[in-house]
Amino acid sequence: MPQIYTPFALKLHAYGLMRVLDPNWSGLDLFDFLKRYARKRETPYFFHHFEERGILFHLGLFIFEEFVNCDNRFEIQDCEDLAWYLDTLVGFLIAGEVSPNDKWIRRTKTVTEFFDSIYDASNEEDYYRRLDRARHTLHRLYDEITITHSDKIKELASAYAANYSDRVLHDRQLCAFIAQLLIVIGFNGNDDLEGNPQQWVRRKNIPAWAKKAIYSRDRGKCAICNTDILFELSENDHIDHIIPLARGGCNDIVNLQLLCQKCNLKKSDTLQEVTSSIPPYIARRL
Numbered sequence: 001m002p003q004i005y006t007p008f009a010l011k012l013h014a015y016g017l018m019r020v021l022d023p024n025w026s027g028l029d030l031f032d033f034l035k036r037y038a039r040k041r042e043t044p045y046f047f048h049h050f051e052e053r054g055i056l057f058h059l060g061l062f063i064f065e066e067f068v069n070c071d072n073r074f075e076i077q078d079c080e081d082l083a084w085y086l087d088t089l090v091g092f093l094i095a096g097e098v099s100p101n102d103k104w105i106r107r108t109k110t111v112t113e114f115f116d117s118i119y120d121a122s123n124e125e126d127y128y129r130r131l132d133r134a135r136h137t138l139h140r141l142y143d144e145i146t147i148t149h150s151d152k153i154k155e156l157a158s159a160y161a162a163n164y165s166d167r168v169l170h171d172r173q174l175c176a177f178i179a180q181l182l183i184v185i186g187f188n189g190n191d192d193l194e195g196n197p198q199q200w201v202r203r204k205n206i207p208a209w210a211k212k213a214i215y216s217r218d219r220g221k222c223a224i225c226n227t228d229i230l231f232e233l234s235e236n237d238h239i240d241h242i243i244p245l246a247r248g249g250c251n252d253i254v255n256l257q258l259l260c261q262k263c264n265l266k267k268s269d270t271l272q273e274v275t276s277s278i279p280p281y282i283a284r285r286l
């Protein structure tokens, strides 16, 4: 089984954050991309049904594709960035079961290890000059490695998109941001969250796998008042749409959280600020 290479997965997540928060990109490219999936069926099925590989997975595929294949990214990167990137790419491919003896893997490793070895903090200028002279070589290595292993890269896309999706789901505030972004970019045809509610998303039963994921992410606690509701869970569902369906929120796991009955009733169809799902591991004095 191919392994997930952690440095690559973390950089993918960081890249994803950057893209989701980029107003130009999220406004147009994300819209176009997700629309392709939405058009696959007669209606924008993301918003009517619960797809096990929902929005976050498809967002992960998009981010993966860009992160690996976008040549334009390197126009703004310096040679050191490119050398670091190649190093991560090699680790990613080896973890994906490409042989470390593959011609382009070996050549790339030789070059990146060479630059690692010549770095000298007292003479950075020389280091950067030599890196700059290797610009053509670094680009050539990038091209060869991504062309030679394009099938492998495609094969690994799903595993990394799923990994990306899990990382994002862990963070309830980020999920809420993405759920809101989907409305802002116009999927419900109305960019005004306070305006007339859109009623076209149908209420559907939330499938067991989605409930399980949300119970686990929210640790059996109400996302608003933090009450432990683990023992109530068998009797009632307690799953809440962060952005209510009546306000154009989607039927996707990205838009769900756990609420106790009291908070659920109080919240109804209103929008409320989302609390963090990431526990404070260390109590800090501010």
Ligand SMILES: [Zn+2]
Residues within 6 Å of the ligand: 222, 223, 224, 225, 226, 227, 259, 260, 261, 262, 263, 264
């Ligand atoms: Zn509560």
